[in-house]
Amino acid sequence: MKIGLRTIKTAAAAPIALLIANGLSLESAASAAIITILTVTNTKRSTAKTALNRIFSLTLATIIAAICFSLLGFHPLVFGLYLLFFIPLSLRLDLAEGIAVSSVLITHYLVAGEMPLSLIFNEYLLMIIGVGCALIANLYMPNTEKKIQEDQMVVEVSMKKMLGQMSAYLNQPAKEEELRQECLSLRDFVREAQIRAQEYEENRFFSGNSYYFEYFAMRRLQLKILADMLQILNRLTAAPEDVQELRELFEFTSQTLAEDNDGSAILIKISETDRRYQQKQLPDSRQAFEERAMLFQLFQLFQDFIEIKAGFYRNK
Structure with missing residues (x-):
């Protein structure tokens, strides 16, 4: 059984919240520990956002409860x-x-049958202690920056290898299908790496830099295009001289x-x-025309593949 860092933090923070609440002799002190458990998240930013939202939520809940209970009394139906x-x-x-969380705290007013300032202050202290400990x-x-940079290297090496194999395996449909499966696996890896990059950036309060997240987003787009290209290559059976320049492009890019x-x-x-392909004579058979059309589509996709990277480079 693996115990994660978030679990360890929660297990440490919740008892501390309970001890503080007990030390201040607060009513329903256990609620502070529950609030801590529910507030600890995977990143600093998300925890801070959750904490602020909980305090705002308690304020809204207190105002609505005060209006309802003062007008209609402390009855379960009024809580509804x-x-x-x-x-x-x-x-x-x-x-x-x-x-x-706020509604649980509001039930304390319902049980007490009143909403004195001392009890309202008690609920706010429970909330502040709970979210503060979180x-x-x-x-x-x-x-995790080193791990993210290692992920980048894995992606770079894998994509270079894949492009080199695309060059070597042109006009070999069986090999192209293998490459397509590799491409899909790499897309899954990049998606996980992008999640790690987002968590890394959300753990930096004072940095608006989202470079790593955008980098992996760019690679995901490129891999989607590569998968589309490999589907076409899986059907391509053009003459060797017709795919030679495409082979050279793949090799140069790799x-x-x-x-x-x-x-x-x-x-x-x-x-x-x-431009050279467009200057060639028009095909004289249906099959040759279809092969030329697939080659043109490949060039368009490959251009999109490179332009995604060029756009990322300009905007970084």
Whole structure:
């Protein structure tokens, strides 16, 4: 059984919240521990957002409860009326994650049969202690940047290898199908790496840099296009001389693919190759025409593949 860092933090922070609440002689002190358990998340930003939303949610809940209970009394049916107003307003104000916690705290007024300032202050202290312990627990986050950079290297090496194999396996449909499966597996890896990059960036409060997340988003788009290209290559049976230039383009790209490559050189080569294909004589058979159409589609997709990287380089 594997125990994650979030579990360890929660297990440490919740008892501390309970001890603090007990130390202050707060009523329903256990609620502080429950709030801590529900507030600890995977990143600093998400925990901070959850904490603020919970406090805003409690304020909204307290106002609605005060109106309902003062007008109609402290009755279970009135609590249901409170929920009829509180839940839709919370959803509208994007405070949904505070509905359950705030409503549990509101039941303390229902049990007490009154809403004195001392009890309201008690509920706010429970909330502040609970979310505060969660925030403190999440102040430490391991630096995952090295792992993300390793993920980048895996993606770079895999894509270069794949493009080299595409060059070598042109006109070999069985091999192209194998490559397509590799491409789909790499897309799954990149998706997971992008999640890690997002968590890394959300653990940095004062940085708006989303470079790693955008990098993996760019590679995911490229791999989607590669998968489309491999579907075409799986059907392509053109003459060797017709695919030679395409083979050279794949090989050149496999050698020059890199994080800091803006793609301008390969875009020029693609444009030149496309121009030469368009100057060739028109096919004299249906099969040759279909092969030419597939080649043209491949050039268009390959150009999109490179332009995605060029756009990323310009905007980074």
